[in-house]
Amino acid sequence: xxxxxxxxxxxxxxxxxxxxxxxxxxxxxxxxxxxxxxxxxxxxxxxxxxxxxxxxxxxxxxxxxxxxxxxxxxxxxxxxxxxxxxxxxxxxxxxxxxxxxxxxxxxxxxxxxxxxxxxxxxxxxxxxxxxxxxxxxxxxxxxxxxxxxxxxxxxxxxxxxxxxxxxxxxxxxxxxxxxxxxxxxxxxxxxxxxxxxxxxxxxxxxxxxxxxxxxxxxxxxxxxxxxxxxxxxxxxxxxxxxxxxxxxxxxxxxxxxxxxxxxxxxxxxxxxxxxxxxxxxxxxxxxxxxxxxxxxxxxxxxxxxxxxxxxxxxxxxxxxxxxxxxxxxxxxxxxxxxxxxxxxxxxxxxxxxxxxxxxxxxxxxxxxxxxxxxxxxxxxxxxxxxxxxxxxxxxxxxxxxxxxxxxxxxxxxxxxxxxxxxxxxxxxxxxxxxxxxxxxxxxxxxxxxxxxxxxxxxxxxxxxxxxxxxxxxxxxxxxxxxxxxxxxxxxxxxxxxxxxxxxxxxxxxxxxxxxxxxxxxxxxxxxxxxxxxx
Amino acid sequence: xxxxxxxxxxxxxxxxxxxxxxxxxxxxxxxxxxxxxxxxxxxxxxxxxxxxxxxxxxxxxxxxxxxxxxxxxxxxxxxxxxxxxxxxxxxxxxxxxxxxxxxxxxxxxxxxxxxxxxxxxxxxxxxxxxxxxxxxxxxxxxxxxxxxxxxxxxxxxxxxxxxxxxxxxxxxxxxxxxxxxxxxxxxxxxxxxxxxxxxxxxxxxxxxxxxxxxxxxxxxxxxxxxxxxxxxxxxxxxxxxxxxxxxxxxxxxxxxxxxxxxxxxxxxxxxxxxxxxxxxxxxxxxxxxxxxxxxxxxxxxxxxxxxxxxxxxxxxxx
Numbered sequence: 062x063x064x065x066x067x068x069x070x071x072x073x074x075x076x077x078x079x080x081x082x083x084x085x086x087x088x089x090x091x092x093x094x095x096x097x098x099x100x101x102x103x104x105x106x107x108x109x110x111x112x113x114x115x116x117x118x119x120x121x122x123x124x125x126x127x128x129x130x131x132x133x134x135x136x137x138x139x140x141x142x143x144x145x146x147x148x149x150x151x152x153x154x155x156x157x158x159x160x161x162x163x164x165x166x167x168x169x170x171x172x173x174x175x176x177x178x179x180x181x182x183x184x185x186x187x188x189x190x191x192x193x194x195x196x197x198x199x200x201x202x203x204x205x206x207x208x209x210x211x212x213x214x215x216x217x218x219x220x221x222x223x224x225x226x227x228x229x230x231x232x233x234x235x236x237x238x239x240x241x242x243x244x245x246x247x248x249x250x251x252x253x254x255x256x257x258x259x260x261x262x263x264x265x266x267x268x269x270x271x272x273x274x275x276x277x278x279x280x281x282x283x284x285x286x287x288x289x290x291x292x293x294x295x296x297x298x299x300x301x302x303x304x305x306x307x308x309x310x311x312x313x314x315x316x317x318x319x320x321x322x323x324x325x326x327x328x329x330x331x332x333x334x335x336x337x338x339x340x341x342x343x344x345x346x347x348x349x350x351x352x353x354x355x356x357x358x359x360x361x362x363x364x365x366x367x368x369x370x371x372x373x374x375x376x377x378x379x380x381x382x383x384x385x386x387x388x389x390x391x392x393x394x395x396x397x398x399x400x401x402x403x404x405x406x407x408x409x410x411x412x413x414x415x416x417x418x419x420x421x422x423x424x425x426x427x428x429x430x431x432x433x434x435x436x437x438x439x440x441x442x443x444x445x446x447x448x449x450x451x452x453x454x455x456x457x458x459x460x461x462x463x464x465x466x467x468x469x470x471x472x473x474x475x476x477x478x479x480x481x482x483x484x485x486x487x488x489x490x491x492x493x494x495x496x497x498x499x500x501x502x503x504x505x506x507x508x509x510x511x512x513x514x515x516x517x518x519x520x521x522x523x524x525x526x527x528x529x530x531x532x533x534x535x536x537x538x539x540x541x542x543x544x545x546x547x548x549x550x551x552x553x554x555x556x557x558x559x560x561x562x563x564x565x566x567x568x569x570x571x572x573x574x575x576x577x578x579x580x581x582x583x584x585x586x587x588x589x590x591x592x593x594x595x
Numbered sequence: 596x597x598x599x600x601x602x603x604x605x606x607x608x609x610x611x612x613x614x615x616x617x618x619x620x621x622x623x624x625x626x627x628x629x630x631x632x633x634x635x636x637x638x639x640x641x642x643x644x645x646x647x648x649x650x651x652x653x654x655x656x657x658x659x660x661x662x663x664x665x666x667x668x669x670x671x672x673x674x675x676x677x678x679x680x681x682x683x684x685x686x687x688x689x690x691x692x693x694x695x696x697x698x699x700x701x702x703x704x705x706x707x708x709x710x711x712x713x714x715x716x717x718x719x720x721x722x723x724x725x726x727x728x729x730x731x732x733x734x735x736x737x738x739x740x741x742x743x744x745x746x747x748x749x750x751x752x753x754x755x756x757x758x759x760x761x762x763x764x765x766x767x768x769x770x771x772x773x774x775x776x777x778x779x780x781x782x783x784x785x786x787x788x789x790x791x792x793x794x795x796x797x798x799x800x801x802x803x804x805x806x807x808x809x810x811x812x813x814x815x816x817x818x819x820x821x822x823x824x825x826x827x828x829x830x831x832x833x834x835x836x837x838x839x840x841x842x843x844x845x846x847x848x849x850x851x852x853x854x855x856x857x858x859x860x861x862x863x864x865x866x867x868x869x870x871x872x873x874x875x876x877x878x879x880x881x882x883x884x885x886x887x888x889x890x891x892x893x894x895x896x897x898x899x900x901x902x903x904x905x906x907x908x909x910x911x912x913x
Binding site: 210211212277311475510 | 628630634635644651678680688751762763765858859870874876
């Protein structure tokens with residue numbers, strides 16, 4: 062999909078195709094108009110001012126920072142600390158915007174024939190910012206810190222399938238309980254920043270192999286970085302002399318800072334103002350279709366949601382296109398009640414799209430024999446941006462089908478501990494994962510900690526394990542397709558929309574690309590972009 | 596002992612007891628909130644194992660009462676402890692936040708208090724004529740608009756359209772005083788507009804009240820000029836209610852400006868407290884809560900003392 066779009070956008074840049082034609086073709090490939098326009102702007106930029114420039118100070122304004130933040134990668138869960146990690150640290154591998162493995166601390170990786178043992182060859186001569194060279198032992202210690210018994214790491218879940226880890230010469234060896242063809246993708250998780258001695262001595266010291274070192278660290282206010290002279294990959298990253306990240310949690314403060322030229326880029330532009338902001342002369346709004354999605358989740362083991370007819374009634378009652386238009390203002394795409402979309406490798410695009418249908422909703426609701434007692438949907442503003450409005454839209458279309466949906470508004474504070482994964486029907490969001498296996502293992506495996514729909518099907522688990530061990534991609538794709546269909550038709554997940562990552566970028570910033578792995582170029586804007594008038 | 600000194604000593608002792616009670620209330624309040632610090636740190640990505648590990652490390656398995664007393668013990672010996680969420684020394688982070696808050700409050704007060712009193716006097720001088728009506732209309736309008744709205748409007752005009760001042764008020768130690776003042780210019784304007792009306796109206800009302808007294812009429816009959824009557828005779832007698840409302844507004848400038856801090860990304864105490872409340876970081880919430888309580892109690896104490904000193908009847912009680 063990506064190759065074809067790249068080819069097409071190149072044609073537009075050369076004047077062989079009109080913009081309108083391009084957007085039409087892109088839509089046929091499942092790309093939203095907003096993203097198609099961004100791609101066009103990019104290919105034009107690649108033709109124009111593509112040479113990186115060294116020097117200057119690159120400033121970004123970000124939401125998602127608090128005075129409680131730390132530099133410990135294990136405890137990183139929001140965008141500001143994540144941007145910080147990318148400045149000073151690097152992982153074994155990264156996932157490129159095209160969804161491929163990009164080697165960082167590892168220079169290559171080899172799997173045994175059964176995909177159960179993996180050897181990462183570690184690069185030599187890469188210095189940490191404390192002057193010491195990074196070694197395979199540091200890698201091993203890092204992975205141990207994130208997986209041992211007293212780990213508090215957010216990556217603990219993905220480290221679970223590892224039976225044994227060791228160092229063998231230049232190689233870091235991972236032995237798995239069960240085969241997993243996607244292991245390298247798991248090692249690209251942002252928590253797994255390689256630290257000296259694995260960060261066991263001082264996890265929050267901010268010492269790593271990244272292009273910058275921390276100069277000022279004021280959580281919740283600002284973080285300033287200075288370029289390292291001894292950075293190993295300075296030909297590709299770390300263009301600005303200094304990087305400053307200002308914590309601007311207020312959406313208006315962020316856009317004002319961008320408009321008045323105090324920062325070069327901001328994250329999370331509110332879709333409501335994105336098209337207005339885009340009109341400003343000195344900046345552009347950039348969006349990237351990602352894997353993140355907004356959901357309404359039902360516990361399928363709790364009445365009345367244990368009845369698949371009722372679940373189907375609710376799934377047909379939701380008007381997905383209306384949600385994309387009104388909640389995301391076009392900065393997103395419609396969902397299909399499965400957590401996978403075209404941004405994932407091995408996605409089967411022949412799975413039929415579920416359409417909004419009052420008749421079908423009525424039909425399934427009648428079949429469910431629900432007693433007519435109110436069905437309570439719990440929601441808070443913090444569940445996802447626009448969650449309360451989305452629930453109200455859902456309630457209206459459900460009522461049209463005669464389904465007594467009732468909204469109970471919960472406070473933001475404590476939502477993730479008291480409502481999500483506790484109450485049987487609520488709003489939530491998922492950030493998406495780089496590969497299908499990881500998304501399903503995280504939330505749809507019987508034993509998953511975050512199985513927030515209580516989806517426990519042995520045959521589904523078996524398929525997931527079979528796909529993991531399958532190195533033939535055609536066969537894997539087929540298995541994933543079956544799993545997707547099963548979840549779509551029987552699961553507790555109502556997935557109305559996939560949200561784009563929307564950022565605001567000053568025209569003075571060069572090197573911006575679309576990265577579906579996360580907002581702000583998968584949080585690498587500060588290390589991959591440059592200041593044009595530096 | 597002089598009765599006033601005795602009064603002050605009594606008030607301070609009472610203030611300390613109030614602070615102690617406040618600390619218990621704050622602690623109990625944060626205990627009642629759903630979830631704990633471990634859950635809030637890990638958020639949606641919490642697993643039972645990582646939760647248990649984090650709780651053990653943060654000492655959350657101790658019973659609340661013993662946690663309260665160990666905190667109190669530290670506090671009385673001058674040790675505020677470390678933040679549960681990021682392990683930083685509370686006294687250090689709080690120190691810079693507090694000085695930022697006081698910096699902003701100081702400049703806002705320096706402009707708004709004299710301005711409010713001056714406008715109040717002016718309104719009395721031109722009572723029921725157009726200057727009085729204009730002053731009241733403008734200040735009542737600005738107090739009625741939510742402060743974030745005033746903030747956004749000023750950002751739009753002054754920062755984006757005119758480009759005079761920065762819309763981001765982040766200050767740090769590396770900046771000169773001039774740079775700092777430049778950064779906080781718009782927030783100071785917002786705060787001034789927000790607190791002006793209250794103090795101005797109270798000044799006007801208190802002086803008008805005094806103006807109806809017989810001795811003012813006498814002064815008028817003696818042929819004194821209106822402004823000097825207000826300044827020499829009316830104002831000293833109206834000072835007690837004015838000081839009270841000024842102190843209330845000063846307290847607001849210190850403890851109530853979290854919305855303005857958010858809009859301008861100003862690194863003050865309000866944002867710091869809100870972040871830690873939402874993370875259930877009890878030691879920090881305690882420390883901030885006590886500082887806020889102390890500011891209120893202290894400023895009220897000052898207001899009381901000033902009104903006593905300003906009033907001879909209270910100064911020499913029979």
